[in-house]
Amino acid sequence: MAEMTLRVNGSVRELDVDPRTSLLDLLRERLGLTGTKKGCDHGQCGACTVLLDGRRANACLALAVACDGSEVTTVEGLGGAADGDEPHPLQTAFVERDAFQCGYCTPGQLCSAAGMLAEGGPSAVTHDLTDDPPLTPEEIRERMSGNLCRCGAYVNIVAAIQEAAR
Template identity: 70%
Template sequence: MHAAITLTVNGNEHRISVDTRASVLDVLREDLGLTGSKKGCDHGQCGACTVLLDGRRANACLALAVAHDGAEIVTVEGLADGGRLSPVQEAFIERDAFQCGYCTPGQLCSATAVLDEAGRGWPSAVTADLASDPVLDDAEIRERMSGNLCRCGAYMGIVAAVRDAAARSGDTAARRADA
């Protein structure tokens, strides 16, 4: 069975007919040709498929496309602003925060969401003071990125890159963590 849906992906509207069993990840990769998001475990456990779905990070392998008719999706291909990399992408390159690169698209989308969540003052499970904005120290970053696995073990570079990107984007919580 197929259904007609509309998705806005990386700022471009797509009206497509999809199999009602298809995940957002399958639609992105197979129907729209956006292969940046990876199919890792296909069970929502590794984070390789992480995208921004209506402004929040989501495992695209677990989201049914038909349930997200009208959604706005940002994939790794949409993080850059034209030819200019995002602060997160720049920091990942500078900190060598990847090895094989398979998990990198999901890590980048998740890190982008981490900066947004912390910037909005959203606490995590390790936020010490719930009455103030979270401080993006290493423990906070690790907790917030914990849904994204790197089988190569590039975690030190990933944490450093997220910290650098937060400082680069002017996040006051990151500046306090560096003090």
């Protein structure tokens, strides 16, 4: 077992963890944060996307012990609706734009979108790589390409992200 400390959704957690435990399994099984979903468990679908020190990360690929001292934000930590605070603007836009069907990918989509909006800068489809381009549907699709939606709600996901970006 390895001792580690994480700040998860603003709360410091001191844990003894098997060094083979993924961040995803730690969040779901030890901390009860089941909003983060296990999809492929191979880093290919994005259902497990969380913010790790403010950057998007596939929690299924990160060993928990490698995250010692890090700040982790899950979908439960994005908005404060559970605490009586307002939901995150992305959460509101996803509801208003009907940007989900079955909802399984939604937590990963929300965390990825929050990270993407904070990142800025060019992407692989940006024509001028010295520019910080506007978030066109093409830019959003490219930047969110690591998150799959089996239901095909991409049109509404892109529209929701554009709305929240405004």
